Amino acid sequence: xxxxxxxxxxxxxxGDAAGAVTGHDRALISVRGLVKAYVTxxxxxxxxxxxxxxxxxxTVTALTGPSGSGKSTLLHLIGALDTPDVGTITVxxxxxxxxxxxxxxxxxxxxxxVFQRFNLLPTLTVLDNVTAPVLPFKTSYDxxxxxxxxxxxxxxxxxxxxxxxxxxxxxxxxxxxxxxLINQPTIILADEPTGNLDSATGEEIIELLxxxxxxxxxxxxxxxxxxxxxxxxxxxxxxxxxxxx
Ligand SMILES: Nc1ncnc2c1ncn2[C@@H]1O[C@H](COP(=O)(O)OP(=O)(O)OP(=O)(O)O)[C@@H](O)[C@H]1O
Ligand SMILES: [Mg+2]
Numbered sequence: 001x002x003x004x005x006x007x008x009x010x011x012x013x014x015g016d017a018a019g020a021v022t023g024h025d026r027a028l029i030s031v032r033g034l035v036k037a038y039v040t041x042x043x044x045x046x047x048x049x050x051x052x053x054x055x056x057x058x059t060v061t062a063l064t065g066p067s068g069s070g071k072s073t074l075l076h077l078i079g080a081l082d083t084p085d086v087g088t089i090t091v092x093x094x095x096x097x098x099x100x101x102x103x104x105x106x107x108x109x110x111x112x113x114v115f116q117r118f119n120l121l122p123t124l125t126v127l128d129n130v131t132a133p134v135l136p137f138k139t140s141y142d143x144x145x146x147x148x149x150x151x152x153x154x155x156x157x158x159x160x161x162x163x164x165x166x167x168x169x170x171x172x173x174x175x176x177x178x179x180x181l182i183n184q185p186t187i188i189l190a191d192e193p194t195g196n197l198d199s200a201t202g203e204e205i206i207e208l209l210x211x212x213x214x215x216x217x218x219x220x221x222x223x224x225x226x227x228x229x230x231x232x233x234x235x236x237x238x239x240x241x242x243x244x245x
Contacts, residue, residue: 031074049241112181126164194206
């Protein structure tokens, strides 16, 4: 049985005061001193305000915090969908915040993103939504076959040719999860994956995500308001006003 770890967010790369190394060397993902500010007409919002975080390979981390606290921002930064103003993100020993061009594109392909608002392409079928991320690339596997297999895993066998917008919210979220998995990612970033779902469907999605850790040794970071989901993760980190608390 898995033990639930305490948050390993900490003040610096040297580890905590008790001398336990918090995993800079062992962590798959190491975030250090991350700052991201958004400048708008009325205000400058520091959505990430000096974040340090370590995530061990093969674990599930819940990222909790109130609306506007910076959860999506942190996920976007770790997924290299956005760039920080200050700080570093190191993944498998490579500082991804220093990458550009092809190397950055290669990194992005190791990450599966489940977006807060699904972001499915409304004019495409379920199957085409799942295959879309890898269409531009040469792959070592049969893309439609893999997409169909993933849709079966998320309980959508037989719905491959339905337009994505014809599905219920929970079904669309499952499509989004299948799409995030198409490229066999080692890291899965899920932004409130149960946020728009009823509790029974949310429970199925939770089971599905936690199974990825156990069956595919994936490393997951899940932004969530859902206490049931958070307490089933290996590590829970809380963010408030862009700071881990
Ligand atoms: N592109 C942007 N431009 C301006 N401000 C932004 C932008 N993206 C995020 N913000 C601001 O940064 C802060 C953090 O936003 P973020 O979306 O990361 O919060 P969140 O914790 O994911 O919230 P929620 O739980 O509502 O999804 C908020 O105050 C938000 O208004
Ligand atoms: Mg968000």
